[in-house]
Each structure stands twice: as C-alpha cells, then as structure tokens.
Amino acid sequence: MKVKVIVTPKETVLDPQGAAVRDAMHHLGLTGARDVRIGRYLEIELEGDVAGQEPKLRELCRDLLSNPVIEDYRLEMPNDAK
C-alpha cells in the first residue's frame, strides 16, 4: 500500500529556491507564476496493517519527515486503508 507525504515550507519561511524557480519561469514566459514553493514528496510503500500504523506514521511525519519549526506536512493515505 502506497502512502504519500507532502512536506512544504511554512508560509512565514523564506523559500529562496522557490523564488529562483519562479524567476526562471518568468524568464521562460510564464509571467503569471506569482509564487513557487518547493517542498519534498515522499512515497512510502507500507505493508501489513496500514491503518494500524497510521499513528506511528503521523508521529514520524512530525518528528522525522518534517521539521514543524519550518515546514508543514500532509499525509495522504489510500482510501481503502481507512
């Protein structure tokens, strides 16, 4: 079972990478690109009791996969795991 974790920089944290990419997009003609935020995307292949592992997974999203000081995360569980 594949679960997905999307980590993004918090709004208040400057994202110079995103700004550089936004500028490149402007140069390449996408003038409407107002803001770009670059985060991290993880695919995790989980075996066994997926729903039962969700609490641990959430804990690790907070403690390992993201840093709550600077990042938010979103955990996407497949529907049939719930």
Add this chain to the structure above:
Amino acid sequence: MKFAVIQFPGSNCDQDCLAALRGIDGIETDYVWHKETSLDGWDAIVLPGGFSYGDYLRCGAIARFSPIMRAVIDDARAGKLVIGICNGFQILCEAGLLPGALVRNRSLHFVCDMVTTRVEVAETPFTRGMPVGTLLQLPVAHGEGCYYADEATLRDLNERQQVLLKYCDASGRVTPEANPNGSVENIAGICNRERNVFGLMPHPDRACEERLGSSDGVRIFESMLRTLAGDRAAA
C-alpha cells in the same frame, strides 16, 4: 577537563575539533562514535561540523536520532556543556535542544569565507573574558546556515539574552551586508535558556592558530574550560 567529539557518519570537522582542542592546555579530547549510548566521564560535548547522513532529508534530521543523542540530550538537560558547530548546530536545533532552525542560505550559494562576529552577551560559559562587542574572526562554510525562528521565539531569544554571536562588519556594525547567509537579525550563534548549550554556524575549530588566519576560536573553547574549572573548584 575531558571533551568528547561526537562522530556521526558524514562528520568531517571531527578532526579539526580534536586538533583544535588538543592544542589547548588543560583539555583532553576523545572521539565518541555516534552508536555509543553514554557520555559519562566527559565534562563537555562537541558536535562537529560536516554532513551527517549526507544532509539527507534536512541537515541534522537523521543524526538527531543517533543512539548517542539520547545521552547528549540527557546530559544537556542535566547541565553539561554542549557546543554544536555548523552541522552540530543544525543537529542541536533538530533535536530541540536549541530553538529555531537552519535553512538554505538566502543567496542559495554555499558560503566559504572568513567572517567577523560580535559577542552579544558576556560571561556566558562560552563568552567568558569577552566583553559585549568583542569581535571574533571565524570562518564559515555552509549551504544551510540561514537561522530562522518565528517572531515569538525571536522575541524570547532576545529577552533572555540567548543570542551570543552576530555577524558584523570589520568595525563591529551589524549590517545586512555583513550577513553571509540571510540569518534573521544576523544571528550567528545562540544558546539555550540555561546557557549550557551553544550552537553556532562559524567554525571556532578552524580558527585556533594564527597561521590559519585567526586564533579567535580558542577563546570560545578556553571559556568553556574556565567555566568547567570554576564549577569544579566550587564543587
């Protein structure tokens, strides 16, 4: 006094730290591998610079879960002196021993340079003998050294005088031009509330001999030594 230099996979300033500390009279230094689980017997702990775990995920994010970190956290909470340099600073923030975080340099460039830093708080265990305004020449070498903390944390840091070092120009002025990485308020180093845990991006370990361009780094380690000697005398 015995200092422990923790070696994580990917640490690369462990030897700089060992060489710097062994050059100071009164300090004995050992390496401690990150798989160890106790730091009993050492008076101070050094988390060196480098790229622990290849900087994967975030700088310091995986190292903070190394077995030795349990001992580092327990000993830090018990009052032992801990200094984290560069990647060591990142690990201390990830571990929650210091507030805030270190993010990508605002310029996106890796900076490798000699910088001037200004002592902001005197008579901490790390700044003994250095009045406020003392300038220290120290090298930096990092890609993720931009210190970030939210407004509330920043206010707290300032109110409690936990900002120990700021980037400044040659005459001691804290200016945007003197900021090598975009750190908020030019912050180069902070300590915890209890003042026994210090993290900084510049490398005192690489500034311990005049022939390296500066020996100002010695003053930080000597300050730690004097603090430990004072504690022992008082005990």
